Amino acid sequence: MVAGTSSTTFINEFHYDNVGTDVGEFVEITALAGTSLAGWTLLLYNGNGGIIYNTIDLGAITPTTAGGRDFYNVPIAGIQNGAPDGFALVDNNGNVVQFLSYEGTFTATTGPATGLLSTDIGVSQGGITEAVGTSLQLTGTGSTAGDFTWGATSIASTAGAANTGQSFGGAPQPGTLSIADASVAEGDEGSTSLVFTVTRSGGSAGEVSVNYSLTNGQTSNDDFTGLTSGTVTFADGQTTATITIAVIGDTVIEPDETFDLTLFNPTGGATITDNMATGTIFNDDLPPQGPPEVFINEVHYDTAGADVGEFVEIAGPAGTDLTGWSLVLYNGNGGVVYGTIALSGVIPNQDDGFGTLAFLTPGLQNGSPDGFALVGPAGQVVQFLSYEGPLTATNGPAIGLTSTDIGVSENSAPLGTSLQAGGTGFTGNDFAFQNSQTATFGQINTGQDFTPANPNGTLFIQDARVVEGDSGATEITFNVFRVGGSTGAVTVDFAAEFGAAFTDANAADLAGLTSGSISFADGETFKA
Numbered sequence: 001m002v003a004g005t006s007s008t009t010f011i012n013e014f015h016y017d018n019v020g021t022d023v024g025e026f027v028e029i030t031a032l033a034g035t036s037l038a039g040w041t042l043l044l045y046n047g048n049g050g051i052i053y054n055t056i057d058l059g060a061i062t063p064t065t066a067g068g069r070d071f072y073n074v075p076i077a078g079i080q081n082g083a084p085d086g087f088a089l090v091d092n093n094g095n096v097v098q099f100l101s102y103e104g105t106f107t108a109t110t111g112p113a114t115g116l117l118s119t120d121i122g123v124s125q126g127g128i129t130e131a132v133g134t135s136l137q138l139t140g141t142g143s144t145a146g147d148f149t150w151g152a153t154s155i156a157s158t159a160g161a162a163n164t165g166q167s168f169g170g171a172p173q174p175g176t177l178s179i180a181d182a183s184v185a186e187g188d189e190g191s192t193s194l195v196f197t198v199t200r201s202g203g204s205a206g207e208v209s210v211n212y213s214l215t216n217g218q219t220s221n222d223d224f225t226g227l228t229s230g231t232v233t234f235a236d237g238q239t240t241a242t243i244t245i246a247v248i249g250d251t252v253i254e255p256d257e258t259f260d261l262t263l264f265n266p267t268g269g270a271t272i273t274d275n276m277a278t279g280t281i282f283n284d285d286l287p288p289q290g291p292p293e294v295f296i297n298e299v300h301y302d303t304a305g306a307d308v309g310e311f312v313e314i315a316g317p318a319g320t321d322l323t324g325w326s327l328v329l330y331n332g333n334g335g336v337v338y339g340t341i342a343l344s345g346v347i348p349n350q351d352d353g354f355g356t357l358a359f360l361t362p363g364l365q366n367g368s369p370d371g372f373a374l375v376g377p378a379g380q381v382v383q384f385l386s387y388e389g390p391l392t393a394t395n396g397p398a399i400g401l402t403s404t405d406i407g408v409s410e411n412s413a414p415l416g417t418s419l420q421a422g423g424t425g426f427t428g429n430d431f432a433f434q435n436s437q438t439a440t441f442g443q444i445n446t447g448q449d450f451t452p453a454n455p456n457g458t459l460f461i462q463d464a465r466v467v468e469g470d471s472g473a474t475e476i477t478f479n480v481f482r483v484g485g486s487t488g489a490v491t492v493d494f495a496a497e498f499g500a501a502f503t504d505a506n507a508a509d510l511a512g513l514t515s516g517s518i519s520f521a522d523g524e525t526f527k528a
Helices: none
Strands: 010-015 028-033 039-044 051-057 063-067 071-073 085-090 097-102 132-143 167-170 174-178 183-184 189-203 208-216 229-234 240-248 257-264 271-274 276-282 294-299 310-318 324-331 334-343 355-359 371-376 381-387 417-425 432-439 448-449 458-461 482-485 490-495 515-520
Touching: 010 085, 010 097, 085 294, 174 208, 174 257, 183 189, 189 276, 229 240, 294 355, 294 371, 294 381
Parallel strands: 132 167, 174 271, 183 276, 417 448
Antiparallel strands: 010 028, 010 132, 028 071, 039 051, 039 085, 063 071, 085 097, 174 189, 189 240, 208 229, 208 257, 257 276, 294 310, 294 417, 310 355, 324 334, 324 371, 371 381, 417 432, 458 482, 490 515
């Protein structure tokens, strides 16, 4: 965003062309006394192509101070002579404060000003007649760039001081206030800080304050802890302040939520230019994992002699793009990650709408135990398998999870063999790993048959458990998944059934409904 005419820091004077060889070229920047230009830059643009040809670090320049202003005199050899050329003044946040040109206009094609059209100052220097020691200068009275105009002709340079015919007047301004949008992931417990930045521009004189208040949108009061209204105060000269809203973490699966934070009742002479910001709370809770539809289908990790040709194969619905998926390799000694393989490619149709992609994994460890986690593009662990025993991950995406041992292993297996999932079905749970046999790298396994998925979906229910407690009732939650398809609305009945053994639950152990139905809307894949 170009602050342009409202900025109190601006390009005030420059010299770029004189008779004979150009000498004494410079650009002068002026700012309110005490303004830090650390991180600010002056970018010199070539109008032929709109590209940057020099960059000046203004934080390295020592200013002179007079009349409540700092003057940064920046000598620059080789300033181009126009038709057109120009400068961009860029602040420490990368915002273009000014984009000026001489001898015409042009559009920047590189750097922070990319896409911006320059403002022609309307005057120029002619090298045939221009005297050494002259410059183009702003004249007039005021405190911001828009208060001044460029003089009609070059006059004697005043580098490092106020220009000829220039007066910095008017009372220092308290400034205007604006607030920016903010967002945060809520977390699973405790509270997370959502920080809004309030900016004071166009002046920073005196202490000012402004009230703020939160208005719920999709949020409710239960989403927050601590203050949701109050006052933010700026000290004299202070230009930014923050408002912190504490968001309560949870494990509820819900949409992202928004609310408004509004500024009102400014004091100290300040005004408000943008009084409202949107706060967004990103849901970071993923639904429980049902039977994996993309899964580890084949592996080779141990060859007689030196290990060669190690690989892991992934299976799933044809057309699945594995970009963003990864295979994270775990060492059973300590449960730590020892490698990550980025997956890619689109699964082909090899059998009734399903297929495989195989990935070489040099250095795949030989177990007792070791394993791998198949991780989806959102960072969720889709499957965590191991060989030669189970392991518990202590870092990485599977931290805290215990692997499922595939139940078969390789011990110096012949080259060209592998462990493969066999059986009939379409999810990872439908198949079981078999003893070592001839590898089918990138193909459907021996003894494996994929069945077409039902477009309306196949329903699975997970086991559940709960500690009953000493009094009252405790809820037990069963997760129901719809996999293989989600077209149309579907409904399924449920009922509690009891065994006859002494240790089995009976009707007296339960309260409330023990039968009923659950419905999935079109596209819905999970119910609890």
